[in-house]
Amino acid sequence: YAIYRTENLADVWTDITETLKKVDKLLAKRRGNEKFLSGAALPGLVDYAIWPFIERLPQSIDIAGHNSEEFLRKELPAVHDYRKQLLADPTVQKVSLPYEQLLAHTREYLTNDNPDKVYKKGDPFPARADPNLLRLYNVPHCQFCERVRLVLAAKGIEHEVINVNLKDKPEWLLDRNPSGKVPVLEIGPDSQILTESLIISEYLDEAYPDKQRLQPEDAFQRATDRLFIETFGAKNTVIKHLYVTENLADKWTDIMEGLTALNKVLSNRRWIHKFISGAEQPCLADYMVWPLIQGLVVLVDLAGQDREELMPKWLPALYDYWRQMPTDPTVQKVCQPHEALVARNRDMRSKIFKK
Ligand SMILES: N[C@@H](CCC(=O)N[C@@H](CS)C(=O)NCC(=O)O)C(=O)O
CATH class of the missing domain: 1.20.1050.10 (Glutathione S-transferase Yfyf (Class Pi); Chain A, domain 2)
Incomplete structure (x- = not known):
């Protein structure tokens, strides 16, 4: 027993x-x-x-x-x-x-009895009951894992999720990704492994062409989408303040400079479209930047700013997009509501900065 x-x-x-x-x-x-x-x-x-x-x-x-x-x-x-x-x-x-x-x-x-289980070091490897079922090694609050979960949900791809503890990583996670990072996707009976959220997402879109396509057919557009995703990610250094800055108000000038740069990247790419896709539905690029944008608005709130006052005026592209994306059913299904994210991050910060 x-x-x-x-x-x-x-x-x-x-x-x-x-x-x-x-x-x-x-x-x-x-x-x-x-x-x-x-x-x-x-x-x-x-x-x-x-x-x-x-x-x-x-x-x-x-x-x-x-x-x-x-x-x-x-x-x-x-x-x-x-x-x-x-x-x-x-x-x-x-x-x-x-x-x-x-x-x-x-x-x-x-x-299955305990889908909320979080695996840690020493825990035996949970055997794959069905080797044809995709398996995602995941951390629920990780922005990069959320990217992959959005793509899986938008395309309706069946999969199982194994949650892992990043502070005390199971050995079998390190076997699969020596960098110890999530997300990790395990594929097919040969247990092929893919890492890196963007690469996994592009793979899923291409490996399941019968499900809704999330990338443009045109190669040039696909390339510019990728350029946009990478640029937005690379410029998103401001988010680090959530983890390293105890008093966010003190650093507000720096933070605002970072947010303004990101607002510009988004407004350059999005024009007046609802979604980055320019269509009625979000595309892969939307699902890649959305988890990052959610984090930025959390940062605004936790810095004690009046979001409704500040954002429409000074960060209009980020604000408009932040209001638009939660109308998408996939976002509703996968992502936590803003208030829950704020609460989670506040809690995380109080643990980090506990004296
Ligand atoms: N570039 C990677 C980043 C993934 C990443 O940084 N994941 C974090 C969690 S949000 C992680 O696994 N950190 C654990 C560690 O670095 O040890 C991707 O896009 O998948």
């Missing part, structure tokens, strides 16, 4: 092995030299009553990250041999699931 009760099986591995060895001893004693517990040539009621437990027993070993086949052979000889006999029984073959399937079901149950 450890698998259902203990988040980090490595912590209780000694208890698990001790319990398993006791089971092995008990089984060896009861069975003697017989094939089955019934003492007969065929399994009896006692065997069928015990089998479901023996059948599931290796799961705790595999889910704890060890190799159950090897462990059973070396450490639990009675269980290993008894399993071999029972697995040869036609009734067991008819009724029981193959072990790999049983394990996959349990792993799926353990993962």
Whole structure:
């Protein structure tokens, strides 16, 4: 039962092995030299009553990250041999699931049972129940992960999300992206890996051409969109103040200079369109800059500025766009409302600047 009760099986591995060895001893004693517990040539009621437990027993070993086949052979000889006999029984073959399937079901149950789980160092790798399902390694409040989630939602691409703790990273995240950054996308049965939010987003748009296209057909327009996304990202240094500046009001002149530059980049690109796409729906470029723009307005609020007074006058492009994007159903589905973001960032800042 450890698998259902203990988040980090490595912590209780000694208890698990001790319990398993006791089971092995008990089984060896009861069975003697017989094939089955019934003492007969065929399994009896006692065997069928015990089998479901023996059948599931290796799961705790595999889910704890060890190799159950090897462990059973070396450490639990009675269980290993008894399993071999029972697995040869036609009734067991008819009724029981193959072990790999049983394990996959349990792993799926353990993962899906707790979609809010945040994986950290030492946590066993959550097995991919369906290798054809895309998997996104994610941090809910990360702007770059939000880019990818927007694209997945806008295109309606099925996927699963594994949340990770960036302060205490699981080893298997570092295996997948040695820089330790999210987002990371894991693709197909060969577990191909892609990193970098913009690259992942472009890949998704191209790999799923039957779903709504988010990039322009024209190569030059695609290139200028990319240039815009990269320029906006590179110029967005002002956001660092959220994390490094305790008193934002003190730095307001610097912050305002940064915001004005970004307002200019946006107004140069957007003209009078609702969205950067120029169409009725946002495009990939919108989904790439939107998470960054949300952060900028949070910064204005947390600096104690009167947003409704300041922005329409001095940062009109950012303001208008900030009001426009939440009309998009994908943004409504994926993004947190502004007030929630402000509260989260205030909370984060109070932890950073706690004396
Ligand atoms: N250029 C990357 C940036 C990703 C990034 O910086 N992610 C942050 C979270 S918002 C991260 O994983 N930080 C963890 C670290 O640097 O150790 C992208 O666009 O995907």
